[in-house]
């Protein structure tokens with residue numbers, strides 16, 4: 272038999288040497304949070320990055336000291352990553368991480384609870400359930416609500432729409448999990464605005480309905496679902512014998528941040544017997560602010576809600592949740608197994624695998640709870656409100672400028688604009704040059720066939736002066 276003692280230091284780091292390694296690792300990790308000289312990204316080319324990374328021998332015959340490995344990764348990877356805390360990192364819904372979450376990640380990894388079954392995560396399961404209850408209460412759901420953590424908004428939307436599909440089938444006496452889609456499913460439709468995230472179409476494809484089963488509802492000038500158009504769409508479907516099994520309202524669209532009118536949509540969903548899923552991946556955080564919560568009116572009427580902690584809750588990837596109004600709906604996707612979720616456990620032992628499309632799963636709820644407790648509601652709300660204020664400020668600066676024109680009013684934390692007299696190619700050139708030079712990670716998109724640039728404000732440390740500077744840099748580049 273092997274001498275196992277030599278392997279101990281790979282698993283246990285409580286001696287002086289282990290602690291020194293951890294302190295070093297923590298230094299590298301925290302150092303990567305704040306690199307003022309770095310800019311939003313280094314200006315290395317794809318080829319240079321590849322050469323630096325490929326120089327690492329992934330698994331040499333004999334292991335290398337951890338400090339050396341961490342330093343190498345620091346030099347080859349972290350130093351050339353994107354730096355979300357830089358004020359010029361404004362392309363995507365990509366937040367800087369808060370320190371409590373960063374350090375909690377270490378505990379999540381070291382304790383390695385697996386959230387599929389109670390016997391692999393007894394206390395952690397309770398924490399996740401506690402967090403889901405907290406979300407349910409903040410959303411305004413009844414006590415029957417609960418949820419589950421997922422890997423992201425895409426996964427949460429897929430889970431919500433999986434439940435919607437299974438629910439539609441159950442209403443006509445079909446158990447989709449057992450017998451697959453009934454013939455009648457050819458008539459099923461998901462309705463979502465033309466600004467909804469592409470994961471809705473992807474979910475329809477994965478669920479066997481096909482992307483064509485997603486009916487796109489026109490939006491108004493802000494990018495929010497037009498309720499008159501929704502009524503017309505429902506009437507049209509009815510006339511064609513098609514069945515709206517789910518309506519997806521978006522609370523915070525990806526580009527414009529627009530918030531669909533959930534209470535009006537909820538009324539329509541109830542009238543036609545459709546499941547209402549709200550994709551609140553972006554604006555779901557508004558449940559934490561008294562000032563902003565009113566923009567989500569009607570959220571409490573949903574059947575399921577997507578919340579993305581790795582957006583405006585400043586959590587490192589991955590951290591998302593799907594919250595349902597009635598926890599029993601999860602039974603629609605429960606698959607018992609002889610080794611994991613048998614159904615004969617002692618009272619109170621919840622196996623979260625029964626709610627999830629994953630089996631083994633990280634304890635991401637821990638970092639969210641640690642962060643919220645550390646930040647507190649007031650600071651959280653103030654930071655969120657600051658980001659909304661920054662987006663409004665950017666819009667007014669754009670309005671006042673001859674160089675730019677707003678594409679739509681600001682709804683949440685993004686600001687989409689173009690430049691009069693410039694075409695899509697000019698905008699592409701500027702955005703790509705700024706990225707290649709490591710000066711700015713700027714957003715670029717297309718809204719109603721109009722090419723546009725985009726700021727997405729995710730960093731609460733950014734100020735209105737930073738916004739002025741960003742605009743002046745973009746204007747300078749446009750002028751060439």
Ligand SMILES: Cc1ncc(COP(=O)(O)O)c(C=O)c1O
Nearest residue numbers: 364423424425468523524525552
């Ligand atoms: C509105 C909306 N929903 C869902 C998603 C997908 O989220 P994730 O990237 O976490 O899968 C996004 C991503 O930006 C989004 O903007």
